Amino acid sequence: MLNPDERLQVLEDLNRLRKRHPKLDMPEEMLRQFASPPQSPADCVFALTTQTLSADLKTKVTPCQFGGNPDCKSCGCIASMGLAAVAAHKLGGVVPVGAIFKASIAVGRVVAGRQLPTVKSKTQSHSGLHVLNSQIPEPPSDASSG
Numbered sequence: 001m002l003n004p005d006e007r008l009q010v011l012e013d014l015n016r017l018r019k020r021h022p023k024l025d026m027p028e029e030m031l032r033q034f035a036s037p038p039q040s041p042a043d044c045v046f047a048l049t050t051q052t053l054s055a056d057l058k059t060k061v062t063p064c065q066f067g068g069n070p071d072c073k074s075c076g077c078i079a080s081m082g083l084a085a086v087a088a089h090k091l092g093g094v095v096p097v098g099a100i101f102k103a104s105i106a107v108g109r110v111v112a113g114r115q116l117p118t119v120k121s122k123t124q125s126h127s128g129l130h131v132l133n134s135q136i137p138e139p140p141s142d143a144s145s146g
């Protein structure tokens with residue numbers, strides 16, 4: 001695990017490398033997100049838009065793919081920072097994509113009648129992961145198309 005100074009040093013190095021090697025797909029906007037990652041899974045676009053299942057393909061891993069108590073300030077997930085960069089982008093220089101995204105999630109939850117992730121649910125611990133019992137329906141047993 002990198003300490004904050006080491007993390008900043010890595011970001012500065014990556015920023016230098018990105019300028020020296022244009023093929024390195026490392027936009028500055030994304031590096032900026034690594035410098036100020038989400039505060040919690042509730043602020044993380046990636047955590048809010050993905051669902052991770054354990055190896056049994058039934059047990060949900062929440063609140064993010066890293067399990068129950070993620071250290072967001074140390075997060076090195078490029079998908080999370082990439083989506084954070086998209087959310088930080090302002091449409092027309094005014095409206096942040098993240099605001100539209102959060103409104104969309106709120107509407108979707110109301111329509112779907114789903115609980116917010118902060119609502120306490122029956123949980124279990126497994127291999128250091130904070131997991132939520134799955135209620136995903138079984139796939140159909142007959143996969144033939146007729």
Ligand code: SF4
Nearest residue numbers: 041044064070072075
């Ligand atoms: S650990 Fe990373 S991916 Fe998980 S919620 Fe925090 S910022 Fe998002």
